[in-house]
Amino acid sequence: MTVTHPSDPYNEVAPASLPAVTAPSRRTGEEDASVVSARPGRRWNWLLGLIVPVGLAVGWEIAVAAGLGDGRLLPPPSKIIATLSALAATGELLSHIVATLCRVALGFVFGVLAGTFLGALTGYSTLARALLDPTLQALRAIPSIAWVPVFILWFGIFETSKVILIAVGVFFPIYLALSGAILGVDRKLVEVARIFRFSGPEMVWRVLLPATLPAYVIALRAGLGLGWMFVVAAEFMGASEGLGFLLVDGQMTGRPQTVLASIAVFAVLGKLTDWLLAQGSLRFLRWQDGFNPTA
């Protein structure tokens, strides 16, 4: 029918639609090109984050060199780097780092184990929750630094009290996040496990923990952050090595460059361990839609 009527609008549109058909493919080509060009841009994005700190460091370096700033109380980067390499050359830096890392690692492990166990228990069992949660919440209300004198009295001035203090700091975010997240697990998934007659431990291990893993990883990272915070407090309370000791030592002996050097090492180690934790958890969270733990 349309063919017999030359004035039919469809006939007039038909030839015009030809370029329209090719248009999408051209557009796809453009998109491909933009994706390709965007990729290196994204890869170097992290460099953007370096502009401000590096700029400040260079600015300060120049200001001190030009005599515009006091390099004694706030030493320029070159002096901090020199301090670090001097410490590294004697092997001192490494032993301080190792001492601090060991304390954080031990405290973190104990804090995580206790937080995970008690968090899972109180999240899973109503009885355990009624029994333990009020006490733990009350303990949480105590500023953790207030434990320092108590721990020194109980466990002495050496490693035990330090590790325990760090573990206490790590414990609470993990306990809180896990028990809360377990209470929030979808009851419908729990029912599936009940249909298949999962035992209590099976339920925790195969349903509740995986379901709460995203919240758990965030809690681990928060706990690790607190671990780094508390290792400084622990090393302030008397230590003969460790980055916190270096910090206090620098202050006592009036060497700000040593103080800043150890702060810089704290920053690098804190960021590095957090990144490792995030990367390590990535493969367990691939099932999640749009989760980006490194963000």
Next chain:
Amino acid sequence: MLTLSNLSKRYSNGHLALSGIDLSVGPGEILGVVGGSGCGKSTLLRLISGLETPSDGRIEIGGSPVSGPRDEVGFVFQEPRLMPWLSIDDNVAFGIRHLAREERDVRVREALVRVGLAGFAGHWPRELSGGMAQRAALARALVGRPQILLLDEPFSALDALTRNDLQEHLLDLWAYDRPTMVLVTHDIEEALALSDRIVVMQPAPGRVQVTVTPPLSRPRDRASLEFQEWKRHLLAELHHSFVRPARQGDERFPAAAI
């Protein structure tokens, strides 16, 4: 196979969801349960599955009383309820975790082939469409070879085309091991297409209004006159169930309100 006697369920909030249910389902029988929303269909299945405990009455499977979930009972929910952190094959293996690894792998592969998901073993649940996810849920329920399969409106969240497809597919799956099936649905056509016998329930409190055995031959032809006639008949019955309590003067409603 499955016997319910004088079964009642009152929830802890005092709501009487089911009252005096007597029902018996034979081995390999497909029992359809239809009724409007809120008339206790899900409660009935949850009681049979052992997810809920009855307030009164008895449930027996193969002569032994039900006191909790059992290995020989499978359940397909209205939603797929796949574990989002497990791949499709691990989801299907979820309920046969006690089997040896080789046996488990063989069964999972077989179940995935049967439900038509052979190529999706390694996918995440979020990568599946609603119909595919429900197929995976069917595979998970069937892989343990239950003697009784309970289905709670398993296809009601799917589009009409997928729903029809899965209804026919369910019959194919049933044919392998011929489990006893209790299929809850609010879709009369679904009940008629699949069931040997249909229980119509009425609400407040949930109870059996009527049980019918449509003399339709298999495979069922939904376009046939007989089928359509039965559909009309059941629809009228269902409609009746919602009108009758009021018509007979339910204490809760003053006659003037009708």
